Amino acid sequence: MSAGLALPAAPAWRRFAGRRLTLVVGIAILTFFLFLSVAGPLVAPYDPIFQDAAARLQPPSLAHLLGTDNFGRDILSRVIWGAQIDLQIAVIGVLFPFLIGTTVGTIAGFFGGIIDAVFMRLVDIILAFPFLVLMLSIIAILGPGLGSFYIAMALVGWVSYARLIRAQMLVLKGSDYAVAAVSLGFSRTRIMFRHLLPNAIAGSIVFSMSDATLVLLSGAAVSYLGLGVQPPVAEWGVMVAEGQSFITTAWWIALFPGLSIVCLAFGFSMLGDALGELLGVHE
Amino acid sequence: MSASVLSVKDLTVSVRMDDSPRTLIDHVSFDLAKGEILGLVGESGSGKSLLCRTLVRLMPSSLITIDAGTVVLAGRDLTRISDAEMLEVRGGEIGMIFQNPTSHLDPVMRIGDQIAEGIRYHQKIGAAQAREAAVEILTQVGFPDPIRQYDSYPHEFSGGMRQRAMIGVALSCDPKILIADEPTTALDVTIQAQILALLMDIRDKRGLSIILITHDLGIVAQTCDRIAVMQGGRLLEQGPKRQILARPQDPYTINLINSHPSMPDQATGPAARDENPRPITKPLLEIDDLHVDFRSGGSLFKAGAKTVKAVSGVSLQVMPGETIGIVGESGSGKSTLARAILGLTEISSGHVTFDGIDVGQQRTAGLAKLRRETAMVFQDPYNALNPRMTIGQTLAEVLAVQGKVARLAIPGRVGELLDLVGLDREFAQRKPRSMSGGQCQRAGIARALAVDPKMIIADECVAALDVTIQAQIIALFRELTLKMNLTLLFIAHDLAIVRNLCERVVVMYRGEVVEEGRSDEVFARPKHEYTAALIAAIPDIDPDRPLLGQKASGSVQSILPELPVKRMPS
Numbered sequence: 001m002s003a004g005l006a007l008p009a010a011p012a013w014r015r016f017a018g019r020r021l022t023l024v025v026g027i028a029i030l031t032f033f034l035f036l037s038v039a040g041p042l043v044a045p046y047d048p049i050f051q052d053a054a055a056r057l058q059p060p061s062l063a064h065l066l067g068t069d070n071f072g073r074d075i076l077s078r079v080i081w082g083a084q085i086d087l088q089i090a091v092i093g094v095l096f097p098f099l100i101g102t103t104v105g106t107i108a109g110f111f112g113g114i115i116d117a118v119f120m121r122l123v124d125i126i127l128a129f130p131f132l133v134l135m136l137s138i139i140a141i142l143g144p145g146l147g148s149f150y151i152a153m154a155l156v157g158w159v160s161y162a163r164l165i166r167a168q169m170l171v172l173k174g175s176d177y178a179v180a181a182v183s184l185g186f187s188r189t190r191i192m193f194r195h196l197l198p199n200a201i202a203g204s205i206v207f208s209m210s211d212a213t214l215v216l217l218s219g220a221a222v223s224y225l226g227l228g229v230q231p232p233v234a235e236w237g238v239m240v241a242e243g244q245s246f247i248t249t250a251w252w253i254a255l256f257p258g259l260s261i262v263c264l265a266f267g268f269s270m271l272g273d274a275l276g277e278l279l280g281v282h283e
Numbered sequence: 284m285s286a287s288v289l290s291v292k293d294l295t296v297s298v299r300m301d302d303s304p305r306t307l308i309d310h311v312s313f314d315l316a317k318g319e320i321l322g323l324v325g326e327s328g329s330g331k332s333l334l335c336r337t338l339v340r341l342m343p344s345s346l347i348t349i350d351a352g353t354v355v356l357a358g359r360d361l362t363r364i365s366d367a368e369m370l371e372v373r374g375g376e377i378g379m380i381f382q383n384p385t386s387h388l389d390p391v392m393r394i395g396d397q398i399a400e401g402i403r404y405h406q407k408i409g410a411a412q413a414r415e416a417a418v419e420i421l422t423q424v425g426f427p428d429p430i431r432q433y434d435s436y437p438h439e440f441s442g443g444m445r446q447r448a449m450i451g452v453a454l455s456c457d458p459k460i461l462i463a464d465e466p467t468t469a470l471d472v473t474i475q476a477q478i479l480a481l482l483m484d485i486r487d488k489r490g491l492s493i494i495l496i497t498h499d500l501g502i503v504a505q506t507c508d509r510i511a512v513m514q515g516g517r518l519l520e521q522g523p524k525r526q527i528l529a530r531p532q533d534p535y536t537i538n539l540i541n542s543h544p545s546m547p548d549q550a551t552g553p554a555a556r557d558e559n560p561r562p563i564t565k566p567l568l569e570i571d572d573l574h575v576d577f578r579s580g581g582s583l584f585k586a587g588a589k590t591v592k593a594v595s596g597v598s599l600q601v602m603p604g605e606t607i608g609i610v611g612e613s614g615s616g617k618s619t620l621a622r623a624i625l626g627l628t629e630i631s632s633g634h635v636t637f638d639g640i641d642v643g644q645q646r647t648a649g650l651a652k653l654r655r656e657t658a659m660v661f662q663d664p665y666n667a668l669n670p671r672m673t674i675g676q677t678l679a680e681v682l683a684v685q686g687k688v689a690r691l692a693i694p695g696r697v698g699e700l701l702d703l704v705g706l707d708r709e710f711a712q713r714k715p716r717s718m719s720g721g722q723c724q725r726a727g728i729a730r731a732l733a734v735d736p737k738m739i740i741a742d743e744c745v746a747a748l749d750v751t752i753q754a755q756i757i758a759l760f761r762e763l764t765l766k767m768n769l770t771l772l773f774i775a776h777d778l779a780i781v782r783n784l785c786e787r788v789v790v791m792y793r794g795e796v797v798e799e800g801r802s803d804e805v806f807a808r809p810k811h812e813y814t815a816a817l818i819a820a821i822p823d824i825d826p827d828r829p830l831l832g833q834k835a836s837g838s839v840q841s842i843l844p845e846l847p848v849k850r851m852p853s
Contacts (some may be wrong), residue, residue, distance in 0.1 A: 176661040176666045180659060180667055183625050184654065185685065195669050198671045199670065
């Protein structure tokens with residue numbers, strides 16, 4: 001065997017293990033945050049909104065592992081309580097756009113013609129505005145709060161899913177098994193949802209994972225701007241916003257909630273990668 | 284034709300997966316003489332393509348390695364030289380052409396530049412000289428207007444011309460050896476005949492040695508000097524063409540030769556059914572002056588849409604229980620005709636009457652009847668089955684939707700259907716991707732039978748299968764039509780298959796029926812010159828019946844204008 005030929009290929013088991021690793025890490029991170037959001041009240045050492053005037057701006061110590069903020073609230077407890085809200089933001093903020101976008105994309109792609117044209121122009125209109133600007137205007141109209149954020153997210157976020165699914169449907173509806181289904185007398189609803197959608201949806205599921213990261217960050221951004229979760233509720237975005245003015249003197253206030261956002265986002269993207277492999281999106 | 288240019292000894296290639304190496308090429312040895320065409324025959328998965336890729340060390344995965352053996356080219360062992368030296372060999376000494384010219388030509392690069400690129404790289408000459416050389420090569424591979432066509436892009440050419448361009452790219456550096464991997468499989472028979480003639484012509488002019496990989500023994504019989512038969516990574520036998528074809532030693536080779544569709548097929552031929560003429564009844568399917576036009580180009584805001592006539596003025600009568608072959612090249616409108624009959628494509632004008640109901644006039648009733656009494660079998664067996672459903676689910680769904688079988692009886696009926704198409708009952712649990720092409724096609728036929736149809740339309744349903752599998756599927760169709768009194772419309776581009784299966788044959792060309800008649804008569808005495816050309820272009824397994832009657836490569840082109848590239852509107 002020549003030297004040039006023996007390319008140092010990764011052994012099969014290591015590639016397999018590597019693939020498994022992303023799945024395991026992704027699930028582990030998400031389970032950890034899920035645990036925090038469920039058991040948060042039990043494991044958090046302090047009340048997240050209790051203000052201890054004597055312990056203001058304390059650096060991390062044994063009493064306050066992640067330090068305290070300018071109101072003397074324990075950062076660790078607030079981060080733990082925040083998991084509940086941020087996980088909720090990620091899940092609900094993805095679920096509704098996913099459902100709306102998938103339905104619209106399926107119908108537009110399958111029927112084509114005027115239905116497709118109308119929906120796709122709507123998509124173009126929404127995409128013509130910068131994402132956050134549109135979000136903020138909708139929230140501003142509805143009034144600040146988490147509910148408004150979810151509604152804004154559903155109104156704006158579905159477009160990516162609609163486009164993804166529509167493109168897949170356009171390809172799949174020309175496939176032989178779709179033609180076969182028509183020739184066998186299957187109803188349109190059956191062909192759309194039972195035959196084509198399951199084959200079209202894998203890419204969207206994977207995308208929804210990276211979208212969860214995006215939603216989480218926009219949730220944090222909206223809260224940071226004071227339009228989402230309202231103080232004193234512990235939410236990571238709000239905490240980062242509050243810690244901003246102390247960043248040079250009390251770095252821990254903004255750092256730990258920020259790290260939590262990064263961690264949760266990382267978990268979602270790991271799971272997204274692993275799902276992509278499992279569902280055969282990259283094949 | 285004496286000294287060997289390439290000598291392969293005990294070449295062994297294996298792949299390492301899950302820690303256990305699996306041998307893909309098992310101690311293969313052969314010699315290639317100067318100016319010789321060696322036919323490498325075998326079915327998909329036999330390792331013939333891998334073998335040739337190994338010769339130039341272009342294995343598809345880095346997990347595949349050469350374990351033993353030598354490949355000696357001009358005194359050098361190609362398995363031992365450095366990667367840099369290998370770059371000189373690829374293209375310079377050994378040129379390659381592939382099955383699908385569309386995916387192997389760079390779509391955004393001019394045809395001429397793709398040829399000139401290799402010349403400039405290997406011969407280190409200037410752009411102007413390379414351009415001249417490329418134009419010269421374009422002339423040699425049969426481009427009628429090389430100076431202008433130098434600047435054309437691949438998509439502007441038909442499949443046959445693209446394959447010519449690929450040959451041009453391979454020849455650009457004046458290699459000693461040309462490896463042609465299924466170069467004509469994607470082409471129509473008449474175009475295939477032209478490309479094979481071109482390869483032989485180049486061999487004669489340049490003294491090139493060619494390794495021709497193919498699954499079609501007919502091609503080998505027509506073009507090669509020697510034959511090597513591969514199966515499961517092993518070279519079963521090799522020898523001069525006539526010796527192998529006349530006296531095959533290995534049982535696999537014998538089977539391969541017997542399954543070739545150009546072999547006359549007596550006992551079970553369609554003629555057997557003609558002995559008892561069926562009583563004259565009403566035709567099951569009547570097509571009257573059918574036109575199907577597609578609009579292409581133009582849009583809402585832009586006038587000037589062109590209409591493409593896919594089917595123009597086809598009339599046909601099909602009696603119950605008849606087996607009819609519809610033959611034509613790509614673009615002849617045969618698939619569109621099939622879809623129009625089944626109501627899957629809009630009819631522009633004319634009538635399709637199925638079992639007494641005019642589908643155009645009574646659309647709802649007609650379609651309902653068509654859906655319950657006809658079924659279709661498709662070309663690509665993998666694409667025709669929903670990849671996320673098991674075969675059992677697929678069949679059960681059809682039975683449930685059609686409602687002809689009681690709900691409780693469905694599992695039993697699924698089993699019966701699998702028996703009918705010769706699949707084990709355990710296939711009900713399998714998904715298409717864990718099955719072979721032939722098995723998938725059987726499942727596709729089972730799905731068609733689940734409708735309990737009066738008529739089945741099979742659209743190129745064996746074109747994607749290996750010859751021995753093709754023969755099995757044809758035999759299955761023959762058995763089913765006899766057993767169940769099915770009416771079969773069998774669409775194919777391969778005349779030989781149709782001859783053995785169908786009583787009547789309809790030849791289509793550019794959307795029109797040019798000839799129609801009993802199979803044996805059409806084959807024996809074709810009336811239309813297109814039919815005659817089509818029959819002459821079939822590579823016969825008998826080397827003494829040469830392609831197109833003679834070796835003149837120009838004659839076919841004069842009969843047949845180049846057909847446009849196939850674009851099937853969805």
